[in-house]
Amino acid sequence: MTNINDIARLAGVSVSTVSRVLNNYKYVAKNKRESVLKVIEEMNYTPNKHAIDLIRGETRTIGVILPYNNNPSFDQLLNGILAKALENDFLITVLPSKYSKEKEMEYLEKLKSKLFDGIIITSRANDWETIIPYCDYGSIVSCEYTEHTEIGCSYIDRYSSFLDAFQLLKNKGHHTAAFTTARLESNSTKQMLDAYHEIFGALPSGYHISDCLCLEDGYEAAKQFLQLPERPTAIYANGDEVAGGMYLYAKSQQMKVPSDLAIIGQENQPVGIGLGLTTVDHQLMKVGEQACSLVIKKSRKKMKIPYRIVVRESV
Amino acid sequence: MTNINDIARLAGVSVSTVSRVLNNYKYVAKNKRESVLKVIEEMNYTPNKHAIDLIRGETRTIGVILPYNNNPSFDQLLNGILAKALENDFLITVLPSKYSKEKEMEYLEKLKSKLFDGIIITSRANDWETIIPYCDYGSIVSCEYTEHTEIGCSYIDRYSSFLDAFQLLKNKGHHTAAFTTARLESNSTKQMLDAYHEIFGALPSGYHISDCLCLEDGYEAAKQFLQLPERPTAIYANGDEVAGGMYLYAKSQQMKVPSDLAIIGQENQPVGIGLGLTTVDHQLMKVGEQACSLVIKKSRKKMKIPYRIVVRESV
DNA sequence: GTGAAAGCGCTAACAA
DNA sequence: TTGTTAGCGCTTTCAC
Numbered sequence A, B: 001m002t003n004i005n006d007i008a009r010l011a012g013v014s015v016s017t018v019s020r021v022l023n024n025y026k027y028v029a030k031n032k033r034e035s036v037l038k039v040i041e042e043m044n045y046t047p048n049k050h051a052i053d054l055i056r057g058e059t060r061t062i063g064v065i066l067p068y069n070n071n072p073s074f075d076q077l078l079n080g081i082l083a084k085a086l087e088n089d090f091l092i093t094v095l096p097s098k099y100s101k102e103k104e105m106e107y108l109e110k111l112k113s114k115l116f117d118g119i120i121i122t123s124r125a126n127d128w129e130t131i132i133p134y135c136d137y138g139s140i141v142s143c144e145y146t147e148h149t150e151i152g153c154s155y156i157d158r159y160s161s162f163l164d165a166f167q168l169l170k171n172k173g174h175h176t177a178a179f180t181t182a183r184l185e186s187n188s189t190k191q192m193l194d195a196y197h198e199i200f201g202a203l204p205s206g207y208h209i210s211d212c213l214c215l216e217d218g219y220e221a222a223k224q225f226l227q228l229p230e231r232p233t234a235i236y237a238n239g240d241e242v243a244g245g246m247y248l249y250a251k252s253q254q255m256k257v258p259s260d261l262a263i264i265g266q267e268n269q270p271v272g273i274g275l276g277l278t279t280v281d282h283q284l285m286k287v288g289e290q291a292c293s294l295v296i297k298k299s300r301k302k303m304k305i306p307y308r309i310v311v312r313e314s315v
Numbered sequence C: 001g002t003g004a005a006a007g008c009g010c011t012a013a014c015a016a
Numbered sequence D: 001t002t003g004t005t006a007g008c009g010c011t012t013t014c015a016c
Helices: A004-011 A015-022 A030-043 A049-056 A072-087 A101-112 A128-137 A158-171 A187-200 A215-226 A240-252 A270-275 A284-296 B004-011 B015-022 B030-043 B049-056 B072-087 B101-112 B128-137 B158-171 B187-200 B215-226 B240-252 B270-275 B284-296
Strands: A061-066 A091-096 A118-121 A139-142 A152-156 A178-180 A234-236 A262-266 A278-281 A302-305 A308-310 B061-066 B091-096 B118-121 B139-142 B152-156 B178-180 B234-236 B262-266 B278-281 B302-305 B308-310
Touching: A004 A015, A004 A030, A015 A030, A049 B049, A061 A072, A061 A101, A061 A284, A072 A091, A072 A284, A072 B091, A091 A101, A091 B072, A101 A118, A101 A128, A118 A284, A128 A139, A139 A284, A152 A284, A158 A187, A158 A234, A158 A262, A158 A278, A158 A308, A178 A215, A215 A234, A215 A240, A215 B270, A240 A262, A240 A270, A240 B270, A270 B215, A270 B240, A270 B270, A284 A302, B004 B015, B004 B030, B015 B030, B061 B072, B061 B101, B061 B284, B072 B091, B072 B284, B091 B101, B101 B118, B101 B128, B118 B284, B128 B139, B139 B284, B152 B284, B158 B187, B158 B234, B158 B262, B158 B278, B158 B308, B178 B215, B215 B234, B215 B240, B240 B262, B240 B270, B284 B302
Parallel strands: A061 A091, A061 A118, A118 A139, A139 A152, A152 A302, A178 A234, A234 A262, A262 A278, B061 B091, B061 B118, B118 B139, B139 B152, B152 B302, B178 B234, B234 B262, B262 B278
Antiparallel strands: A091 B091, A278 A308, B278 B308
C-alpha cells in the first residue's frame, strides 16, 4: 500500500508538500504541485481516511438508530435523512436496534469512539438519562420530542394529531373507536390513549391492540375487533399497511367501508392510496430531513414538523 | 479527551499493558488488569476507533450502493443486507447514487481509502471494466449477475422469471402484453424485451413504458396503454406499487381486473396484497442477505436466488 | 508478564 | 514556498 511518504519521496518533495497538494493549499509551487499530482496518478494513490479522521477528529458520518429496518415508517424517516445527508456530503450508517437497550448503548459507544460525528435516534428503548451523557461526544438528535435541552428534536405533535383523527371520527357520528399501536410501552401509545380519553372518554375493553406492524397484523387485529360483542364502528390504525390489512378483513366479511366500518390510517403509504384510505400523514420524510439538518449543524433546536390529514373514502 | 497514555500513566503501567487489557490478552497480571480496568472506568475511557482501524486496516463496515433510497425494491434489498450485517456484527453505510457515475466512483474511492471492508452494488451506472480495478481494495459484491470472476454475485435469474410471467399471461389466453420497466438502459429492461420476443414475438408499438418507479407512474402508464388504438389486455408491471397504480386507473375507467385487464406485478409488496395482485416475488430480501454474506466472507461466488410466483386474482 | 519503541498514514505548527 | 518534526491514539514486535 503506497502512502504519503512514498509519494513525497518519488516526487522529490516533503510529505507536507504532498499534504498541501492533497488539501488544495494555495502556496505550492506550480511545478511541485504538478509533479506530486503526477506521482499520485502514477502510483494510483488514495489517502487513508482513518489517518485523516484520526487527526481531524471528524468523520462526516452520522449514525441512525432505527428499531426496525423493515418498517415503512422508519423507511420514510431514513429516506429523508439520506436525502439531506447526500446534499451535505455526509455519510449515513444505519444502526438497527430492535429496541434492544444493549444495542443502543453499543451504538452510543461508537459515537464516543469517534466513529460518528453525531447520532439520530428515531426511536429508543433507553431512558434519556442514560443517553444524555453521550451528548459530550457528538450531536444527538431525536425524532421524538423531549424536554432535555441537550437533545435536538425533529418531531411531530402526535398528541394533537391523534386528537384530530379521533375528532374526525366523532364528527362522522362515531361514539367510540378501536385503535392499534406499535409498542405498548411507547410514548406514542400513551398519547394515543390520552387523546382517546379526551375525545371519547372511557376506552371499551378490547378496543386497543398493540404490536401491530404490518398488513397481516392489521388483518388479525380487525378480526379480533370485529368479533367483539360490541363491535367498533371505526378503527384508527397506526399505519396504512396495518389499515390495509383491516380493510381486507372487512371486505372478506362482506362489510362496506366506511358505512359498516370506518378506517383511518397513518403515513400516506402506497397501499393506502391503492385502497382509498383516509390517512394522517405525519410527513416522516420531512422529519428525517430536519433531523439530519440538526445533527449536521450540531443544533439542539426543537423543530415541530406539521402533519396533515389526507381525506379519501374510508371514513 | 483521555487516551491510552493517560490510562497507562494513571494505572501505573505501560500503554502496552493497557492495550493488552483492552484486547483481552491472557498474560496480564490480575492486579494490573484490575487497576487498568478501574482507571478506564473512572476516566470513562473509550478507545478511538480510527486509531484502531488505521492499524488494523479493517473496519467491519460495508458500503451499500443504492440508486434510489425511496424505492421499495431497494428497501427490501437493504433490509436483507442489514439483517445479515447485524447478525455478523458489521455496520452498513448507505451510499445513494441516483445512478450517477461520478457518485459511484466517489464511493468506490472510499473503499480504496479504507473506509469500508467491502461494497455491495445493488445496481450500477458504470461499466464493470471501470469498477473491477477497485476489487484490489476490498470485496465487491453485485446484486446482478456478471461473468467477471472478481465480483461476487447474489442475483436473480430475471430472464427466466420474465419468461415465466409472460408465459403465465399467454396461458391465460393473452396474445400480447404491455409492460413497464424502471431504467431504459438497464440489463433488466434488455432481458424483459428478450423474454417478450421469446414468448409473444414482436412488441406492438407503445407497449413498453420505461421510468416507472411508483404508484403514480403506474397510474399514468396504464392511462397511456389504455388509450392506445390496440389496447393491451394484460400488463406486466415492474413492481407492485406500479401495478397498484395501474389497477387504480383501470378501476377508475370501470374496467374489471382481470377480465378486462390482467395485471401482474413484482416483489410481493403490501399494496399488491391489498389489491389482490398476482406477483412475481424475486425474494429481494434474500438476495440482500446473501450479498451481505458474500462480502463478509470475501467470497466471489455466484449465488442464484430463486423467485416464486404468487398467484392472486389479477390475472 | 511487562515496557520501550517503532510504526500505522496523515496534518499542522514552526522554522527556514 | 518549503521541509522538519511532533503529534493524532492505538497495536505490536522485541527484549528483558
